[in-house]
Amino acid sequence: MIINYKYILCCLLTALTLLLCTGPGPVAGGGSDTEVSSRKVAGIVLDNAGLPVANAVVKIRPSVYLIDSLNSKSFMESHYVRNKITGADGSFSFDSILVDEYCLDISKNDSIGAMNQFSINESELDIRLSSIKLETFAVIDGNVRVNGIDSTEYFLQVFGTDYNRKADPNGYFSMRLPRGRYTMHFGAYASWDSMKTKPVDRFELTFDVSDSYKYMGDFRFKSPPKDSCVDFSCDSIVVRKALDEMRLDSIDVRAVATVENNRVVGLNLRGFPIFYLSKYIESLTELRTLDLGLTRIFEVPPTIGMFQKLETLKLDSNGLQYLPSGIVSLSALKSLDINSNFISQMPSGFQNMKLQYLDVSKNKFCSSDSVFTNWADMYDPDWRYFQLCLPMYPMIGSSIE
Known part of the structure; x- marks a missing residue:
């Protein structure tokens, strides 16, 4: 066999030339690797x-x-x-x-x-x-809330860094980070949205951190938009869905709803053992009266603060142990009845509520501070004599005149 060394050498030189002239190709972000x-x-x-x-x-x-x-x-x-x-x-x-x-x-x-x-x-x-x-690292903190809504999770992320934080259930956040200039992303998500795909609201804030501590402020997110009704035909469908969900399918809508100007303005569920309030009710934006007395509910929906036209709220004779903070956002509320429950304290900001009627009797306000006692005294000076305390007399620390 005759070996053509010139041919082999030519092939090797050609292959080497191609290898040297051909790079590994472009990389992500543009430009060649070189x-x-x-x-x-x-x-x-x-x-x-x-x-x-x-x-x-x-x-x-x-x-x-x-x-x-x-x-x-x-x-x-x-x-x-x-x-x-x-x-x-x-x-x-x-x-x-x-x-x-x-x-x-x-x-x-x-x-x-x-x-x-x-x-x-x-x-x-x-x-x-x-x-x-x-x-030394600086510390920043502050508060974030959605007006009238408790069931919301708040996430804070700093652009260009791995710094992030989830606010606590009360909306308080604290973060340690180097001093410098930052832009922070605030996001509020409904608690059911585990994938964080539909934010209730979000915004961004640029700030400088030059000292060892910085108070960021008290931020308020906007309430999420609701698919609201505009007439009784829509309101009645909402009430019907709510009744069915609460297993009151045999109850007629007009038996529990008060209608004015072609809108549902009142809902009376007193005495029905519903145990919880259907979320469909949140679409009744014209609601002015809501009676949930004797319904065996154990908690008030955290979205209660969304009923901005609500004037009368009856929650008496249930198993309530606390009230959501959203209740203090009811700016139109005039009458609040929470008697015969197991509530021992009011949510923060309660003293700013301007009511005309308040009934807190037969609860557990047994060791309340002066802020609460002064507030409750404005509506009923005898409220302390009807608390579920031991002994079954005036609340501890009070005196009988």
Whole structure:
């Protein structure tokens, strides 16, 4: 067999030429791999004494990044999200950076840190950040609420970082983070929306943190829009659905509903053992009177505050142990009857309710403070003599004149 060495050599040279001229192709974010790999960011981290900080965590995130972005495959494939640890000399370096605006979050032991923001454009290939000094973390806190609604969850996320927090059931939040300038995303979601797909409301706030503590404020989200009725034909369907859901399918709508000007303005469910109030009732926006006495309910719907035209609310003779905070949002309420329950305290802000009638007798207001006693005294000076306390006389600490 005759071996053609010239032919083999020619094939090898051709293959080598193709290999050298053909790169691995473009990467996510635009540009070739060669172009991207030459673009980097580097810096040195120091403590307050000017000494290098080793083993500090350095996180680089796009400025549009939120912690939820981790769940988006397309976002993660098209953006640069990386973590590094500083070396013994406090240095760090990120290679293959994409063109974008970034936040650089640096921390050590979750106690000291720094926040740095910068952008990279097409013409920049090598960014050397000035020495970054770490300071003690700051604390921010505040309150978020949806007016008249208790069953809402509040999530706070800081753009460009992993910082996030879920507010407690009362809407209070607290967060530790490095000092710097931030934009925070506030989101309120109904408690049933476990996938967080339909926010009740949301907004963003840009702020600076320069001191060790910052009170963010008391924020109020807008109430969610409701599919409201505009006439009795719609109202009657709503009441019918509510009665059926509460197993009162044999009860006629007009037997429990009060109608004025072609709208349902009153609902009397007294004596029916419904145990809970149907959510369909929330669509009755013209409701002025709601009687839930002797219905065996054990809780008042947290959305009660949405009935902004409600003037009379009767909750007597049930098994209630507390009232939702939304009840203080009933700005039109004139009459409140909660007698014969097991309530021991009123929700925050109750003293601002301007009522004409109040009945709190036969409850457990046995060790109430002066704010409550002064408020209740305005409506019934003898209320304290009819509490379910031991001994079965005036509430503890009171005197008989």
